[in-house]
Amino acid sequence: xxxxxxxxxxxxxxxxxxxxxxxxxxxxxxxxxxxxxxxxxxxxxxxxxxxxxxxxxxxxxxxxxxxxxxxxxxxxxxxxxxxxxxxxxxxxxxxxxxxxxxxxxxxxxxxxxxxxxxxxxxxxxxxxxxxxxxxxxxxxxxxxxxxxxxxxxxxxxxxxxxxxxxxxxxxxxxxxxxxxxxxxxxxxxxxxxxxxxxxxxxxxxxxxxxxxxxxxxxxxxxxxxxxxxxxxxxxxxxxxxxxxxxxxxxxxxxxxxxxxxxx
Amino acid sequence: xxxxxxxxxxxxxxxxxxxxxxxxxxxxxxxxxxxxxxxxxxxxxxxxxxxxxxxxxxxxxxxxxxxxxxxxxxxxxxxxxxxxxxxxxxxxxxxxxxxxxxxxxxxxxxxxxxxxxxxxxxxxxxxxxxxxxxxxxxxxxxxxxxxxxxxxxxxxxxxxxxxxxxxxxxxxxxxxxxxxxxxxxxxxxxxxxxxxxxxxxxxxxxxxxxxxxxxxxxxxxxxxxxxxxxxxxxxxxxxxxxxxxxxxxxxxxxxxxxxxxxxxxxxxxxxxxxxxxxxxx
Numbered sequence: 001x002x003x004x005x006x007x008x009x010x011x012x013x014x015x016x017x018x019x020x021x022x023x024x025x026x027x028x029x030x031x032x033x034x035x036x037x038x039x040x041x042x043x044x045x046x047x048x049x050x051x052x053x054x055x056x057x058x059x060x061x062x063x064x065x066x067x068x069x070x071x072x073x074x075x076x077x078x079x080x081x082x083x084x085x086x087x088x089x090x091x092x093x094x095x096x097x098x099x100x101x102x103x104x105x106x107x108x109x110x111x112x113x114x115x116x117x118x119x120x121x122x123x124x125x126x127x128x129x130x131x132x133x134x135x136x137x138x139x140x141x142x143x144x145x146x147x148x149x150x151x152x153x154x155x156x157x158x159x160x161x162x163x164x165x166x167x168x169x170x171x172x173x174x175x176x177x178x179x180x181x182x183x184x185x186x187x188x189x190x191x192x193x194x195x196x197x198x199x200x201x202x203x204x205x206x207x208x209x210x211x212x213x214x215x216x217x218x219x220x221x222x223x224x225x226x227x228x229x230x231x232x233x234x235x236x237x238x239x240x241x242x243x244x245x246x247x248x249x250x251x252x253x254x255x256x257x258x259x260x261x262x263x
Numbered sequence: 264x265x266x267x268x269x270x271x272x273x274x275x276x277x278x279x280x281x282x283x284x285x286x287x288x289x290x291x292x293x294x295x296x297x298x299x300x301x302x303x304x305x306x307x308x309x310x311x312x313x314x315x316x317x318x319x320x321x322x323x324x325x326x327x328x329x330x331x332x333x334x335x336x337x338x339x340x341x342x343x344x345x346x347x348x349x350x351x352x353x354x355x356x357x358x359x360x361x362x363x364x365x366x367x368x369x370x371x372x373x374x375x376x377x378x379x380x381x382x383x384x385x386x387x388x389x390x391x392x393x394x395x396x397x398x399x400x401x402x403x404x405x406x407x408x409x410x411x412x413x414x415x416x417x418x419x420x421x422x423x424x425x426x427x428x429x430x431x432x433x434x435x436x437x438x439x440x441x442x443x444x445x446x447x448x449x450x451x452x453x454x455x456x457x458x459x460x461x462x463x464x465x466x467x468x469x470x471x472x473x474x475x476x477x478x479x480x481x482x483x484x485x486x487x488x489x490x491x492x493x494x495x496x497x498x499x500x501x502x503x504x505x506x507x508x509x510x511x512x513x514x515x516x517x518x519x520x521x522x523x524x525x526x527x528x529x530x531x532x533x534x535x536x537x538x539x540x541x542x543x544x
Contacts, residue, residue: 088460
């Protein structure tokens with residue numbers, strides 16, 4: 001197991017920090033598929049079959065079933081992890097991760113830790129010209145929370161995570177690894193117990209064993225921090241996920257989020 | 264030819280035609296701009312901001328075109344301003360309520376206590392804000408009625424905006440029998456609330472025995488939910504709580520009264536006597 005590189009505020013990492021993964025995890029599930037298609041994995045069953053002139057998409061998970069009829073001749077299916085903010089209903093673009101253990105950070109230092117994030121799986125259909133989201137589902141329990149107060153705060157998807165010094169063994173159908181670079185720009189010792197991220201900046205990468213994101217948290221004071229995502233994988237040769245805001249062609253003005261209601 | 268036909272002063276028929284053309288072009292330009300702005304900014308701006316932007320752009324084009332047209336018709340705009348000032352005073356007195364509504368509308372747009380799409384209660388009218396116009400506000404009530412409220416009334420009355428804040432709290436009182444285990448009931452309710460995605464983790468829900476009522480032990484359940492979804496959460500959870508409590512043998516208490524008689528009832532004796540009489544026969 002490799003140790004995570006550490007650096008300071010003055011020496012920016014070049015995105016080449018090396019990680020290794022632990023454990024023998026689920027095989028490839030994400031990727032491109034031709035039609036007809038039938039996949040069964042860990043309680044998930046996805047099929048796409050041609051009936052006469054139509055395509056019938058079916059997906060079953062332990063708690064949910066979804067069926068769609070597509071009027072298309074030729075199509076491919078793309079399955080990959082997407083921003084974990086769409087189920088059971090898209091009500092917020094923010095993800096709140098609460099650390100199980102409080103981190104105590106030395107003044108003027110930067111450290112990289114691994115936390116986890118929930119996985120939502122997106123099924124896309126690609127025709128001759130365009131891609132469209134067909135289905136989004138998750139095997140993880142959803143819970144929402146309020147960051148800040150009711151009048152000025154934000155609703156966030158809530159997730160609890162342990163803080164790991166290296167990439168933990170995770171099931172990529174349930175949770176992914178977020179490599180978080182925490183930068184304490186203040187001259188004080190600080191305690192960090194949570195982070196809030198904006199979905200319009202998430203850059204998700206995957207391979208057959210791990211789903212990952214890379215983010216930074218720049219702490220400005222004992223109550224304020226700025227979070228942002230970095231567009232690079234945590235392991236070499238990972239596939240880039242197709243994010244929903246890319247498919248929806250949303251114009252993203254800012255990928256950062258400034259946490260002003262405590263860290 | 265039409266250059267030479269003078270209608271009054273220097274204004275010819277040609278000038279009138281030019282004015283008409285300018286106004287028509289302005290109208291269609293404003294319309295096209297409004298369509299273009301709506302299409303291109305639909306995904307990028309909130310609907311209420313987009314509506315205001317479109318209105319400002321449309322009216323600006325028409326007003327500029329109208330002023331330009333007036334100068335072509337030989338009207339002196341400085342004179343128009345003076346005349347407009349006097350006319351304004353006269354119209355102001357004559358149409359106080361309209362001006363009042365107009366100014367209230369402007370303040371409503373600036374202060375923005377309500378926005379298009381919000382769920383509100385204005386003077387007892389409950390519903391969704393459909394539009395905030397310059398003179399009036401349109402509300403679609405929950406039963407689908409169109410209600411137009413003058414802006415002056417909206418501005419001067421108390422407004423409750425149900426989605427003004429991102430989260431809101433609701434509560435239930437669950438009354439269980441005195442013979443039931445209140446700790447067990449609290450745990451069941453806590454588990455249900457924890458399982459519901461939109462029952463917010465923070466602010467954390469409060470579930471406690473609130474009071475010992477005449478007929479029941481009253482458990483207070485206070486839950487925060489996103490303002491956009493609170494009603495669905497409220498209705499869904501209440502029925503789940505009732506069903507789950509019943510599954511565990513805990514029942515919602517009915518009103519009941521214990522009656523103590525001063526003398527012991529002789530119901531049994533009567534029955535024995537009647538049995539004895541029957542056997543005699």
